[in-house]
């Protein structure tokens with residue numbers, strides 16, 4: 467008889483010295499769960515709930531949300547699942563949250579700002595998440611998108627706890643939040659850096675505009691400096707700092723991000739294997755060295771080239 471196809475065991479994400487770096491999946495649908503698990507995701511680092519309701523012209527009810535979140539959490543029983551509150555606006559408009567046309571939607575009423583202007587929608591979502599959490603075995607964390615102030619951090623964290631959620635955090639994707647990361651992290655449980663928006667806002671280049679696409683490069687030392695600020699604050703306060711932007715899916719950059727203080731990385735499942743392999747080649751000290759090299763570059767291109775040279779001189 468033919469032997470059953472060998473299933474390659476996938477261990478947890480780790481550096482060469484054994485430092486664990488959980489590797490998580492970015493998901494926009496419950497249907498993506500099986501594929502993420504098959505590719506070795508240790509959990510979900512970013513569940514984009516707005517993708518569930520892009521076609522909807524009315525706010526979803528608590529019951530319909532609860533059903534979806536229960537399915538999601540059931541698929542990841544025993545694992546961490548970070549669910550993001552609706553990030554409506556700019557590149558992801560939801561008609562029931564973004565009804566006023568805006569000249570600059572990326573700088574407008576989006577993310578947590580839009581939710582606060584429609585607080586009952588945020589309350590419904592957090593209540594549905596709390597109910598799904600109570601009925602399932604995953605470790606649910608919730609986070610707010612597009613947070614730019616300490617006050618917004620307090621608002622979201624307090625509301626999430628009031629509605630029965632135990633772990634609440636914020637996304638750091640606006641430079642103001644990165645620069646005040648120590649104060650923001652003092653008032654919440656964790657931070658997750660969205661490098662897509664953080665790059666857009668740091669370089670002042672619309673992430674949807676082809677003519678400025680060359681600016682949208684998370685290797686830019688200005689972006690990395692901001693990531694380092696958040697990493698440092700997280701280490702100081704003992705709070706987790708994840709990365710959930712596309713930067714985490716670039717294997718060489720993933721090592722640099724860990725060197726800057728990221729404690730977990732979340733990415734599209736297709737990238738997990740390459741990132742896992744690259745992390746396993748280097749120690750934390752080497753990752754920190756690469757981070758210093760990237761930070762001292764003058765441009766994204768220089769940073770990328772200098773880190774590649776340093777990595778190849780080691781191996």
Ligand code: PEP
Nearest residue numbers: 639660661662663710711
């Ligand atoms: C980000 O901005 O990096 C992020 C993860 O969120 P999104 O891409 O959904 O805006």
Ligand code: MG
Nearest residue numbers: 639660662663
């Ligand atoms: Mg974002």
